[in-house]
Amino acid sequence: MKSEKNNPLEEGLRIRKIADKNTLVIFGATGDLTKRKLMPALFSLFKQGFIPKEFDIIAFARSENTDDSFRKVVEKAIASEETSSDSIEPFLKRISYFRGAYSETDDFKRLKKRLEEIDNNVLFYLATPPSAFDNIIHNLGAVDMAFLQDHWTRVIIEKPFGRDLDSARMLNETIQKVFNEDQIYRIDHYLGKETVQNLLVFRFANTIFEPIWNRRYIDHIQITVSEKIGIEGRGGFFEETGILRDIVQNHMMQLLCLVAMEPPSTTEPNAVRDEKVKVLHAVRSLGPDIDENVKRGQYGEGSIDGNNVKGYRDEENVSPQSKTETYVALRLMIENWRWAGVPFYLRCGKRLPKKVTEIAIYFKKPPLLMFGHNVEKEAMANVLTVTIQPDEGISLSFDSKIPGYRTRIRPVTMEFRYGTSFGQVPPDAYERLLLDAMIGDPTLFTRADENEQAWKIIDPILTKWQEGSDIPVHSYRAGSWGPKKVDDWIEKQGRLWRRL
Numbered sequence: 343m344k345s346e347k348n349n350p351l352e353e354g355l356r357i358r359k360i361a362d363k364n365t366l367v368i369f370g371a372t373g374d375l376t377k378r379k380l381m382p383a384l385f386s387l388f389k390q391g392f393i394p395k396e397f398d399i400i401a402f403a404r405s406e407n408t409d410d411s412f413r414k415v416v417e418k419a420i421a422s423e424e425t426s427s428d429s430i431e432p433f434l435k436r437i438s439y440f441r442g443a444y445s446e447t448d449d450f451k452r453l454k455k456r457l458e459e460i461d462n463n464v465l466f467y468l469a470t471p472p473s474a475f476d477n478i479i480h481n482l483g484a485v486d487m488a489f490l491q492d493h494w495t496r497v498i499i500e501k502p503f504g505r506d507l508d509s510a511r512m513l514n515e516t517i518q519k520v521f522n523e524d525q526i527y528r529i530d531h532y533l534g535k536e537t538v539q540n541l542l543v544f545r546f547a548n549t550i551f552e553p554i555w556n557r558r559y560i561d562h563i564q565i566t567v568s569e570k571i572g573i574e575g576r577g578g579f580f581e582e583t584g585i586l587r588d589i590v591q592n593h594m595m596q597l598l599c600l601v602a603m604e605p606p607s608t609t610e611p612n613a614v615r616d617e618k619v620k621v622l623h624a625v626r627s628l629g630p631d632i633d634e635n636v637k638r639g640q641y642g643e644g645s646i647d648g649n650n651v652k653g654y655r656d657e658e659n660v661s662p663q664s665k666t667e668t669y670v671a672l673r674l675m676i677e678n679w680r681w682a683g684v685p686f687y688l689r690c691g692k693r694l695p696k697k698v699t700e701i702a703i704y705f706k707k708p709p710l711l712m713f714g715h716n717v718e719k720e721a722m723a724n725v726l727t728v729t730i731q732p733d734e735g736i737s738l739s740f741d742s743k744i745p746g747y748r749t750r751i752r753p754v755t756m757e758f759r760y761g762t763s764f765g766q767v768p769p770d771a772y773e774r775l776l777l778d779a780m781i782g783d784p785t786l787f788t789r790a791d792e793n794e795q796a797w798k799i800i801d802p803i804l805t806k807w808q809e810g811s812d813i814p815v816h817s818y819r820a821g822s823w824g825p826k827k828v829d830d831w832i833e834k835q836g837r838l839w840r841r842l
């Protein structure tokens with residue numbers, strides 16, 4: 343790895359803001375999220391010195407555990423080749439287990455007592471299934487834990503935040519009865535991804551891109567979230583959810599907002615969030631045109647990396663007649679002066695050939711090509727690609743003359759890659775978001791109106807799919823790039839999906 347001395351771009355990587363002192367209470371501490379994401383992220387922050395001395399974790403869950411047995415589970419989750427047990431020990435010491443039921447007010451009274459003894463700021467993290475949210479919030483209110491006399495309290499809430507507009511509104515009402523909006527941190531881990539944050543810097547800290555970031559120069563935009571994995575044993579959850587709710591309503595809407603928003607006048611949290619909400623307000627309602635603008639698909643059996651994999655309907659806890667979508671493609675239009683007439687194509691799917699998330703901005707072709715008919719055919723439009731993951735970076739493709747005596751053209755690319763430029767991979771999204779919540783910066787969390795407005799775009803699709811049994815669910819082979827019908831659909835509009 344390059345040293346900071348050799349690579350001036352690494353300067354600034356060491357600037358750190360340490361979290362406020364706090365006690366983190368994790369509800370749902372024995373769940374998968376805590377193991378896979380929260381504990382590794384907390385441990386990484388701890389190792390890097392972002393966590394203050396007065397910090398501890400109360401792991402709240404229903405099952406029988408002792409501090410020791412729970413610490414062993416955490417140790418297993420965070421251990422890796424680079425970590426010795428000596429380095430893990432001081433972190434594990436900060437964790438205690440608290441057995442309780444989310445519906446039992448008495449358990450919350452005990453929790454309150456414990457917190458009073460510790461006498462610290464408190465960050466609650468709701469890492470439970472959404473069915474437990476109401477009970478937890480209600481009980482935090484019932485025992486008067488939402489506001490402390492000399493300390494701050496905040497609450498982080500995991501997705502899914504609602505399953506449609508009505509339930510999201512109800513959940514917002516429930517939480518806002520107990521906490522103030524500025525204490526509520528709705529997490530969407532996509533916002534914690536370094537490349538997603540870099541979108542704002544790329545657009546607004548440079549002068550050359552913004553003048554062409556509009557309908558005059560841009561033909562269309564493609565946003566893709568492609569995953570190789572299937573539903574990973576979450577059949578029950580996915581049957582209820584589908585990919586539209588699981589990924590489009592939150593992660594993809596956030597990407598759309600950051601690409602399309604106007605420059606905020608400051609980076610103050612609400613200034614940024616105000617601009618994002620304006621984008622969502624400007625998305626043309628899909629109303630009666632849903633079939634024309636939204637296509638859904640479901641994977642059948644196929645092969646991924648040379649291994650045969652089951653079709654969705656053969657997965658555990660999935661109905662053999664299921665119509666749940668594992669793939670979706672949408673065309674959205676944003677009705678404002680910047681974007682009128684520019685289609686935004688969003689596509690995402692499970693069991694596609696590659697894991698990749700990217701945003702591709704397709705610019706218009708030049709008005710006149712004077713290099714002859716053949717050259718015209720070879721010329722490609724410029725495409726600016728922001729790769730969110732993996733191999734995070736930005737690239738610009740442009741046409742260049744192939745060396746030789748004749749004029750022939752081929753697209754070439756200019757590239758920036760995080761790994762090569764900064765000599766390190768970006769931190770995990772949960773690290774950044776946990777740290778922000780402990781510092782009290784809600785910029786990268788979703789505000790109530792933002793979440794509700796995103797549901798307003800999605801709701802009519804869900805309703806239409808529920809009503810119309812004749813709306814096709816196109817099948818695609820696992821390991822392919824989605825339904826052929828969806829390729830035909832975009833081709834008919836004179837565009838092609840980007841080859842990834």
Ligand code: BG6
Nearest residue numbers: 501531569571588589593699731
């Ligand atoms: C989660 C979804 O929010 O995001 C999963 O529930 C999905 O279905 C995951 O696999 C994708 O996240 P990432 O960070 O791997 O792109």
